[in-house]
Amino acid sequence: MSHAGICTSYRPRELAITSQHVTPKPMDAEEPWMRGLHADTGYLLYRLGLRSGQLFNTFLQESGLRLRHYAVLRYLAGAEGALQRELSTRLGYDPSAIVGLVDDLERLGMTERRPSPDDRRSKIVVLTEDGRAFLRGTDEAGRRVTNDLLAPLDTAERETLQALLLRVVDRP
Amino acid sequence: MSHAGICTSYRPRELAITSQHVTPKPMDAEEPWMRGLHADTGYLLYRLGLRSGQLFNTFLQESGLRLRHYAVLRYLAGAEGALQRELSTRLGYDPSAIVGLVDDLERLGMTERRPSPDDRRSKIVVLTEDGRAFLRGTDEAGRRVTNDLLAPLDTAERETLQALLLRVVDRP
DNA sequence: GAGCAATAATTGGTGACGTCAATAGTTGTT
DNA sequence: AACAACTATTGACGTCACCAATTATTGCTC
Numbered sequence: 001m002s003h004a005g006i007c008t009s010y011r012p013r014e015l016a017i018t019s020q021h022v023t024p025k026p027m028d029a030e031e032p033w034m035r036g037l038h039a040d041t042g043y044l045l046y047r048l049g050l051r052s053g054q055l056f057n058t059f060l061q062e063s064g065l066r067l068r069h070y071a072v073l074r075y076l077a078g079a080e081g082a083l084q085r086e087l088s089t090r091l092g093y094d095p096s097a098i099v100g101l102v103d104d105l106e107r108l109g110m111t112e113r114r115p116s117p118d119d120r121r122s123k124i125v126v127l128t129e130d131g132r133a134f135l136r137g138t139d140e141a142g143r144r145v146t147n148d149l150l151a152p153l154d155t156a157e158r159e160t161l162q163a164l165l166l167r168v169v170d171r172p
Numbered sequence: 173m174s175h176a177g178i179c180t181s182y183r184p185r186e187l188a189i190t191s192q193h194v195t196p197k198p199m200d201a202e203e204p205w206m207r208g209l210h211a212d213t214g215y216l217l218y219r220l221g222l223r224s225g226q227l228f229n230t231f232l233q234e235s236g237l238r239l240r241h242y243a244v245l246r247y248l249a250g251a252e253g254a255l256q257r258e259l260s261t262r263l264g265y266d267p268s269a270i271v272g273l274v275d276d277l278e279r280l281g282m283t284e285r286r287p288s289p290d291d292r293r294s295k296i297v298v299l300t301e302d303g304r305a306f307l308r309g310t311d312e313a314g315r316r317v318t319n320d321l322l323a324p325l326d327t328a329e330r331e332t333l334q335a336l337l338l339r340v341v342d343r344p
Numbered sequence: 345g346a347g348c349a350a351t352a353a354t355t356g357g358t359g360a361c362g363t364c365a366a367t368a369g370t371t372g373t374t
Numbered sequence: 375a376a377c378a379a380c381t382a383t384t385g386a387c388g389t390c391a392c393c394a395a396t397t398a399t400t401g402c403t404c
Contacts (some may be wrong), residue, residue: 037246037263041330042318044337047264049221049340052214054362057220066389074209085352091209092219094391099354121352121399122205134328146214152339158213159255161340165216166331169223226391229360238360257381266363271383293370293381 028045052149059145064108065137068093070142072101073127077135081126083116093095215316226319231317235310236280240265242314244273245282245299253298255288282306 010089035045047120055069057058065073069092076082088095102125110131116122150158209215228239237245243263256274259266262300274297277283282303288294299307322330 015357037243037250038338038341040246040318041334042228042315042321043239043243044320045217045224046222046228046335047221048217048337048341049219049224050264050362052217053223056214056218056304066335067211067215068390071209071215078209083352088352090220094393095353096355096392097390117276117398119352123353142212142287146212149214150340151215152342153336160332161336162213162216164325164329164336165220166210167215167329168322168333169210169216169220170324192398222391240361255381266361267381268364268383268385270363291371295382 037157042102044063048149055145055149059141060138063134068097068101069105070138072098072105072125073131073135076111076125076127077132081114081124083122083124105131180195197317216222220321224226227321231313232310234276237276240269242310244270244277244297245303248283248299249304253286253296255294255296258293259297277303307344 056070060066060070068091072087075087075090080142081085082090084098085095087093087102088098091098093101102111102113106113108130110128111125111129113125115122116124150161153161225239228242232238232242240263241329244259247262251258254262256270257267259265259274260270263270265273274285275281278285280302282300283297285297285299288296318336322333325333
């Protein structure tokens with residue numbers, strides 16, 4: 001049950017052995033696997049998203065945090081306090097996920113939950129001084145991650161990419 | 173006869189990539205959450221990768237497959253047979269994941285495992301006629317997914333984005 | 345002003361996913 | 375003949391996205 005829920009484990013039955021096999025393919029610019037998959041921008045985004053997440057997480061590994069915690073911290077750094085509901089919608093994480101993330105950050109002393117004066121259901125998450133210090137200490141290393149990821153691009157191309165991605169992600 | 177093997181180097185054709193294709197978004201967004209997170213291209217990629225994967229999976233939901241199965245099928249469509257090891261390195265999935273994916277596809281009758289005549293350790297995964305038919309039937313719908321994702325961009329901008337992402341993803 | 349729908353935070357469960365460790369069978373090398 | 379490297383495979387572990395249900399609180403409405 002490691003992978004698929006849509007099927008049980010399948011044991012390959014006896015297959016007819018044919019001497020026919022794959023035909024060697026010249027590796028020109030029209031590589032078939034290129035046409036098949038990497039021609040799709042959506043799939044490219046999915047793929048690079050995975051790689052980006054991995055890079056971030058390995059970078060954060062020593063600090064004991066993960067990308068999602070880091071996202072919360074950086075959002076709070078620019079917001080000076082945010083409702084958990086706000087974190088959920090802004091960062092795109094499930095409300096239940098926010099609970100665990102803020103729990104972790106609180107345990108590490110990087111954030112605090114304060115009661116909202118307007119609505120006693122809500123809680124306001126704010127950065128502590130320790131949280132701010134952590135962000136200052138990792139700011140430069142964080143940039144290095146993106147720098148590494150976008151190594152093949154020069155400065156102008158990176159700005160172009162950034163602008164394009166912003167347009168795509170900011171769609172309401 | 174030697175199999176095509178694994179291509180280790182691919183050089184994307186040169187494209188004129190300038191920022192003229194994109195209208196830079198006026199950072200009028202004094203929005204603090206802009207400064208905090210979306211200023212980071214790496215995080216943008218991570219986020220859009222998630223959204224892209226979700227879109228693909230919901231699109232594939234009715235067919236009983238998921239994005240990873242679809243990736244295998246599309247790769248096979250352009251390769252005319254591939255070793256599982258090849259699928260693993262090309263698609264970036266763990267070899268153990270490939271096993272489950274091919275199991276599922278085989279159970280659905282979309283692929284077959286054939287013994288490699290060159291190496292009895294390897295197995296060659298090939299598309300069946302059913303698999304090909306599935307790809308033909310979903311080809312247009314698949315394009316609609318990427319179309320939807322990139323809705324805010326015009327044609328020129330999409331080509332620019334595609335070229336930039338290709339450069340980033342093809343790094344060894 | 346008393347019910348009632350909506351909301352914020354929370355808990356729990358489920359399936360999908362990435363990663364690593366280990367194994368059996370096979371190949372190439374020495 | 376022995377040994378290292380490789381292929382497919384199984385298994386386990388932790389993370390993550392998604393959904394349902396609960397509790398406390400708010401706003402609406404009749």
